[in-house]
Structures are given as structure tokens and as C-alpha cells.
Amino acid sequence: SQELEQSPQSLIVQEGKNLTINCTSSKTLYGLYWYKQKYGEGLIFLMMLQKGGEEKSHEKITAKLDEKKQQSSLHITASQPSHAGIYLCGADRNQFYFGTGTSLTVIP
Amino acid sequence: NAGVMQNPRHLVRRRGQEARLRCSPMKGHSHVYWYRQLPEEGLKFMVYLQKENIIDESGMPKERFSAEFPKEGPSILRIQQVVRGDSAAYFCASSPRGQGVNTGELFFGEGSRLTVL
Numbered sequence: 001s002q003e004l005e006q007s008p009q010s011l012i013v014q015e016g017k018n019l020t021i022n023c024t025s026s027k028t029l030y031g032l033y034w035y036k037q038k039y040g041e042g043l044i045f046l047m048m049l050q051k052g053g054e055e056k057s058h059e060k061i062t063a064k065l066d067e068k069k070q071q072s073s074l075h076i077t078a079s080q081p082s083h084a085g086i087y088l089c090g091a092d093r094n095q096f097y098f099g100t101g102t103s104l105t106v107i108p
Numbered sequence: 109n110a111g112v113m114q115n116p117r118h119l120v121r122r123r124g125q126e127a128r129l130r131c132s133p134m135k136g137h138s139h140v141y142w143y144r145q146l147p148e149e150g151l152k153f154m155v156y157l158q159k160e161n162i163i164d165e166s167g168m169p170k171e172r173f174s175a176e177f178p179k180e181g182p183s184i185l186r187i188q189q190v191v192r193g194d195s196a197a198y199f200c201a202s203s204p205r206g207q208g209v210n211t212g213e214l215f216f217g218e219g220s221r222l223t224v225l
Contacts (some may be wrong), residue, residue: 031212033213040221041218041219042112042149042199042219043199043201043214044216045215048212048213087148088151090214095164096141096153096214098151100150101150101151107121
């Protein structure tokens with residue numbers, strides 16, 4: 001089956017702290033996508049990674065894809081309450097499918 | 109440039125009724141995807157459609173669920189004889205390229221939340 005394992009399932013951090021969310025696949029990925037979902041809303045695209053070793057940043061969020069293209073990490077620096085939500089990794093390999101999500105709470 | 113539009117945003121149905129969820133893709137996108145998100149669960153693929161064709165419906169329940177994307181008009185996800193277990197958020201996404209390898213970004217709607225009483 002096509003599965004993406006995300007860890008941790010949930011995360012509670014103090015504002016200003018750094019955090020990392022991981023996404024792992026048992027198969028080589030052609031593309032790895034990160035999305036954010038706020039409660040009751042749709043998914044917002046964050047970043048797409050395609051090349052092994054690729055790293056992209058947007059504001060305080062950095063995403064990396066490992067050389068084997070089977071694992072990605074999303075790192076948030078100096079977290080803020082606006083970062084709270086559910087982070088989902090997604091991949092396309094015959095189907096476009098998603099990980100189980102990581103729920104992030106940032107305490108002011 | 110409007111994004112993916114879904115309606116209704118909220119729908120309440122009694123058991124046994126029908127639910128129809130509509131999705132208008134972004135302008136220029138001919139590929140539509142439907143996902144279901146159950147409480148405390150992730151986003152599960154249901155079906156992928158192009159104009160007038162169902163390409164991949166491997167995630168759709170075999171009974172009561174159907175989807176279409178006609179030549180004109182929005183894509184429709186139809187659930188007949190709804191049961192309580194159908195209560196979920198249903199998300200539609202569109203893309204300019206088809207799913208497979210190097211799909212590119214999917215653009216999501218705000219979702220339709222179905223509650224079955």
C-alpha cells in the first residue's frame with residue numbers, strides 16, 4: 001500500500017521554540033509536498049520537493065528531502081501561534097496521497 | 109482568479125437521504141480529486157476525474173458513492189442513502205496536470221462538511 005508515516009502525531013510547543021515534523025515513505029517518492037490545514041478549513045500548499053537532498057524555505061519554515069527521496073522533514077524556527085494547525089505531507093506515486101498529519105499547538 | 113469552489117460548506121442530512129457535493133475547479137484545471145477526512149483521521153483519497161472521465165476510483169466505497177465531472181459544470185460527489193458513518197469533511201482539489209508522476213501542486217477547496225443525523 002502507499003503510505004506516508006508522519007511523526008509525531010501531535011506536538012505542543014511554547015511560542016518561540018523550534019520544532020521538526022517528519023514524513024517517511026517505504027518507497028522512493030517522485031515528489032513530496034507539504035500542506036498546512038487550519039481547523040475547519042482547506043489545505044494550504046507550503047512547499048514541494050522533488051530532488052534528493054533538496055531543501056526549501058519559506059519564511060520560518062524549512063523542508064528537506066533526503067538523498068534517497070524517502071524521508072522529508074519540516075522544520076519551524078521560532079514558532080508562533082499562527083503556525084498552529086495540522087501539517088500534512090503528500091506524495092504522488094500513481095495516486096496523490098497524504099500522511100496521517102501532525103497536529104501542532106503553539107502556546108503563547 | 110477564483111480558487112477551487114466547493115458547496116455547500118455544510119450539509120445536514122438524515123439517514124437514508126441523498127447528499128450532493130459540488131466542486132468547481134480552478135480555471136484552466138481539468139483534473140479533479142475528491143478526498144474524505146474523518147474526525148481524527150487523515151485525508152483519504154476517493155476518486156480522480158478528468159472532464160467526463162473517471163480515471164481512478166479505487167478509494168471510493170463500492171456502494172452508494174458516485175462521482176462525475178461533466179463537460180459543463182462542476183464535479184459532483186453523490187452519496188445515496190447516507191448513514192452516520194458518512195459524516196466527514198469532503199475536500200475537492202484540482203490541478204492542471206493529472207495524477208501519477210510529478211503531479212505538481214494540488215489546489216484545495218475549503219471542504220464540504222456533511223453531518224448525518
